[in-house]
Amino acid sequence: MNSETLNTLDSYSKNKYKYGFVTDIDNEKPKKGLNEDTIKFISLKKKEPDWMLEWRLKAFSKWKKMKEPKWANLNFPEIDYQDIYYYSAPKGFEKKPKDLSEVDPKLIETYNKLGIPLEEQKVLAGVAVDVVFDSVSVATTYKGELEKLGIIFCSIGEAIQKHSDLIKKYLGSVIPAGDHSFSALNSAVFTDGSFVYIPEGVKCPMELSTYFRINAENTGQFERTLIIADKGSYVSYLEGCTAPKRDDNQLHAANVELIALEDAEIKYSTVQNWYPGDEDGKGGIYNFVTKRGLCAGKNSKISWTQVETGSAITWKYPSCILKGDNSIGEFYSVAITNNFQQADTGTKMTHIGKNTKSKIISKGISLGNSQNTYRGEVSFLRKADKARNYTQCDSLLVGNKCGAHTVPYIDSKNNTAVIEHEASTSKINEDQLYYCRQRGLSHEEAVSLIVNGFCKQVLQELPMEFAVEAQKLVSISLEGSVG
Amino acid sequence: MNIQDIYQKNRKNIFFSENKDIETHREKLINIFENDRFDKKNNESLKNINLKNFIDFKYKYLIPEETSVINNNHENSYSIVSVNGQCSTFKDDKIEITKILDEDYNDFSKNNTIEKNDHFVNLNSLFLNSGFKIVIKRNNNIKIKISNIVTDDDLTIFQKNNIICQEGSSLSLIEEYENKNNSTSNILNVIKLEKHSQLNHFLIQDNSSNHNLIITSHSSCKKDSTYTQKVYNFSEGYVRNFHYSELIETNSEADLQGIFFLKDNNTSNNKTFVKHLAQDCKSNQVYKGILNDRAKATYFSNTHVDQVAQKTEGYQLSKGILLSDSASYFSKPELKIYADDVKCSHGSTIGPIDENAIFYLRSRGMSKIAATKILISSFINEELSSIDNEQMSEIIQKKLVRYLSKVK
Numbered sequence: 063m064n065s066e067t068l069n070t071l072d073s074y075s076k077n078k079y080k081y082g083f084v085t086d087i088d089n090e091k092p093k094k095g096l097n098e099d100t101i102k103f104i105s106l107k108k109k110e111p112d113w114m115l116e117w118r119l120k121a122f123s124k125w126k127k128m129k130e131p132k133w134a135n136l137n138f139p140e141i142d143y144q145d146i147y148y149y150s151a152p153k154g155f156e157k158k159p160k161d162l163s164e165v166d167p168k169l170i171e172t173y174n175k176l177g178i179p180l181e182e183q184k185v186l187a188g189v190a191v192d193v194v195f196d197s198v199s200v201a202t203t204y205k206g207e208l209e210k211l212g213i214i215f216c217s218i219g220e221a222i223q224k225h226s227d228l229i230k231k232y233l234g235s236v237i238p239a240g241d242h243s244f245s246a247l248n249s250a251v252f253t254d255g256s257f258v259y260i261p262e263g264v265k266c267p268m269e270l271s272t273y274f275r276i277n278a279e280n281t282g283q284f285e286r287t288l289i290i291a292d293k294g295s296y297v298s299y300l301e302g303c304t305a306p307k308r309d310d311n312q313l314h315a316a317n318v319e320l321i322a323l324e325d326a327e328i329k330y331s332t333v334q335n336w337y338p339g340d341e342d343g344k345g346g347i348y349n350f351v352t353k354r355g356l357c358a359g360k361n362s363k364i365s366w367t368q369v370e371t372g373s374a375i376t377w378k379y380p381s382c383i384l385k386g387d388n389s390i391g392e393f394y395s396v397a398i399t400n401n402f403q404q405a406d407t408g409t410k411m412t413h414i415g416k417n418t419k420s421k422i423i424s425k426g427i428s429l430g431n432s433q434n435t436y437r438g439e440v441s442f443l444r445k446a447d448k449a450r451n452y453t454q455c456d457s458l459l460v461g462n463k464c465g466a467h468t469v470p471y472i473d474s475k476n477n478t479a480v481i482e483h484e485a486s487t488s489k490i491n492e493d494q495l496y497y498c499r500q501r502g503l504s505h506e507e508a509v510s511l512i513v514n515g516f517c518k519q520v521l522q523e524l525p526m527e528f529a530v531e532a533q534k535l536v537s538i539s540l541e542g543s544v545g
Numbered sequence: 546m547n548i549q550d551i552y553q554k555n556r557k558n559i560f561f562s563e564n565k566d567i568e569t570h571r572e573k574l575i576n577i578f579e580n581d582r583f584d585k586k587n588n589e590s591l592k593n594i595n596l597k598n599f600i601d602f603k604y605k606y607l608i609p610e611e612t613s614v615i616n617n618n619h620e621n622s623y624s625i626v627s628v629n630g631q632c633s634t635f636k637d638d639k640i641e642i643t644k645i646l647d648e649d650y651n652d653f654s655k656n657n658t659i660e661k662n663d664h665f666v667n668l669n670s671l672f673l674n675s676g677f678k679i680v681i682k683r684n685n686n687i688k689i690k691i692s693n694i695v696t697d698d699d700l701t702i703f704q705k706n707n708i709i710c711q712e713g714s715s716l717s718l719i720e721e722y723e724n725k726n727n728s729t730s731n732i733l734n735v736i737k738l739e740k741h742s743q744l745n746h747f748l749i750q751d752n753s754s755n756h757n758l759i760i761t762s763h764s765s766c767k768k769d770s771t772y773t774q775k776v777y778n779f780s781e782g783y784v785r786n787f788h789y790s791e792l793i794e795t796n797s798e799a800d801l802q803g804i805f806f807l808k809d810n811n812t813s814n815n816k817t818f819v820k821h822l823a824q825d826c827k828s829n830q831v832y833k834g835i836l837n838d839r840a841k842a843t844y845f846s847n848t849h850v851d852q853v854a855q856k857t858e859g860y861q862l863s864k865g866i867l868l869s870d871s872a873s874y875f876s877k878p879e880l881k882i883y884a885d886d887v888k889c890s891h892g893s894t895i896g897p898i899d900e901n902a903i904f905y906l907r908s909r910g911m912s913k914i915a916a917t918k919i920l921i922s923s924f925i926n927e928e929l930s931s932i933d934n935e936q937m938s939e940i941i942q943k944k945l946v947r948y949l950s951k952v953k
Contacts, residue, residue: 317602459885462852468880472893480896487882487889545730 346374
């Protein structure tokens with residue numbers, strides 16, 4: 063590992079993670095199961111105003127009438143919604159491993175490969191750490207700086223209390239509660255998530271990440287994120303982390319809403335590396351995420367970048383509604399599936415305004431016994447004059463037990479709009495492999511190099527520090543299944 | 546009147562209504578219709594369709610009086626006239642034409658490749674009232690032209706044809722659909738290619754606006770066989786072309802191509818599906834469409850590569866030109882790949898005619914309409930110039946000129 067990487071990671075360690083535990087929340091556990099009482103309990107615990115509770119209950123009544131969407135190319139046992147805790151109280155210390163020797167050695171090995179310092183490893187693995195780094199102060203410094211610019215960056219719970227006008231106006235405006243069963247579920251029981259508001263004309267000076275935010279140690283099971291970029295503003299938001307994350311909750315159903323007003327730009331990057339289950343496909347997280355961005359104003363832009371390597375099941379379609387004239391939507395994705403992982407991911411670009419542009423670059427890599435599907439919809443509505451789309455989705459197959467599928471939906475109702483779509487599926491080029499081997503690389507190194515090259519187009523869209531880690535992550539994901 | 550009543554009333558002229566196994570199967574189908582009727586939302590086969598014409602249909606069938614003629618005007622060339630989906634039997638040392646038999650009924654309904662809830666296929670199985678079977682005998686090189694004629698108004702033809710190319714045979718088959726009366730033809734074609742056989746299948750569709758044509762075909766290719774299908778759709782009425790192809794033995798090829806020319810309120814639904822079930826097979830799916838006025842079209846293409854089908858090459862291409870601002874085109878090119886040593890790709894474009902190209906031609910003194918026409922012709926030129934049959938090529942050129950004369 064070169065020193066630059068170490069430095070990057072080192073600098074991250076200073077501000078990336080918050081070491082400590084929030085103890086002010088009661089250890090009281092709600093009952094299992096989903097009913098109106100659960101929702102009232104959540105709302106009460108979060109000290110929410112009445113209108114929020116009503117909103118949740120409305121969503122719940124919609125959810126009761128809905129069925130899970132079945133069109134995805136995924137196989138999973140039926141989810142028992144009554145067998146889930148909907149309010150995750152902090153775990154007691156007695157449950158946590160006392161030191162690293164008690165943690166799964168495979169996890170430690172991965173941390174070492176990613177170059178994560180020892181102290182951080184402890185936090186990631188959930189070891190009870192006595193030494194509390196003073197990161198609260200770091201975070202507060204950032205907060206101060208953001209406040210000066212008028213940027214609001216806080217947890218969604220805090221925003222409901224303090225910025226209710228914004229929440230009332232925008233929450234559920236891009237993803238209506240009744241959109242589909244997972245969005246209704248999330249709307250009813252969400253407990254965690256971020257809220258970002260960038261005021262008019264402000265360019266956010268730093269990449270916002272959940273790690274800066276106090277009170278965000280646990281990735282919530284039902285996260286709700288709302289980002290609003292007012293006229294002429296810019297923000298780049300990072301979600302997730304390259305380090306593998308274990309979580310007791312099997313079902314994750316997050317909702318992310320982005321709203322870009324006139325001339326605003328939002329860049330949203332995700333690296334997802336949740337527990338994918340073991341080699342035999344047992345366990346792992348079911349990740350049903352709804353992400354949607356609305357380019358509401360003229361000349362606005364929303365860009366999604368995602369690297370998906372974790373989760374047993376990924377069901378995720380970050381999409382853009384290009385409503386404002388001249389607005390731009392982008393989607394860059396790398397999805398790697400190994401062992402028995404299943405991913406059905408893609409995007410949806412809905413062109414409504416004139417001169418709207420969208421670009422989709424998707425790279426899928428399947429290994430082992432996994433199934434990897436790209437599913438994307440591009441539609442031009444009647445008034446989308448001179449709209450333009452370019453889609454490229456490439457799949458790489460390693461091994462003969464995996465599957466790679468491409469399911470694009472292309473719909474044009476405008477005769478001045480131009481749509482282009484291309485896709486290819488192949489295995490790793492023998493010639494390239496031969497060339498690399500000839501120069502002394504092992505088979506595994508060669509494959510890793512070629513795959514990294516295959517993903518380059520997407521990885522370069524990630525913010526610098528993230529990109530370095532993501533490259534390593536790609537290599538690690540390939541390990542053990544090549545050759 | 547519901548489906549059950551229509552069926553019971555017309556039982557006597559529906560094929561195989563005496564066969565018990567088939568009857569039980571049909572009861573199941575009737576149940577499907579009674580229970581979920583046309584579940585339009587989740588059924589690809591029903592996109593953009595005005596269901597009214599198909600749900601409340603009146604069943605009417607006439608057994609043709611005159612038996613159809615087979616001219617053996619050349620040694621290897623036959624022309625067949627199929628009247629209301631029926632054709633007289635014929636036999637010589639090269640080909641054999643017979644009626645379809647009970648055992649042919651299951652070819653379609655028990656095939657996994659074909660979508661289960663395709664309502665038009667189900668309707669056909671239920672009301673089957675015509676059809677014939679052509680066998681091309683071993684090592685013969687044959688040309689056949691079939692003219693499909695519907696004699697009266699309001700007829701509903703539910704036809705099923707079997708075409709079998711025996712080992713080493715080669716067939717060039719031209720099918721013409723040119724009907725001017727208010728009727729519906731629902732046709733299933735089952736095509737079987739034995740080892741080393743070859744079939745070039747041309748379908749020319751040119752019906753008037755009150756004739757609905759629904760064609761669904763399934764071809765299966767054995768070792769070293771090649772199936773080529775070219776569909777030219779100039780119809781003014783509704784046309785559905787759903788074509789499935791299975792490559793079941795090594796080194797076989799399937800090539801499914803189509804061009805459609807739509808105008809006014811016309812709708813066309815197209816689907817091609819190639820399933821690779823053996824090694825070293827090739828497939829190609831190309832559909833091009835030109836849509837004017839308020840025309841609507843859908844094109845679903847799908848390449849499925851089974852785990853054993855290594856060294857597969859499968860390509861798809863879908864291109865659409867929208868000439869008017871109220872035309873719409875939907876395409877869904879799908880790839881499902883379970884083997885790793887494959888070369889598969891798809892491409893799809895939808896857009897207007899290239900403005901720069903128009904500008905180039907106009908700067909050389911052409912009117913806008915003339916330029917548009919030239920560019921439309923060039924858009925499909927590749928397909929037209931690849932027709933090696935002169936007679937065919939002429940017919941299609943004429944129809945193209947007719948279509949272009951209405952482009953404004």
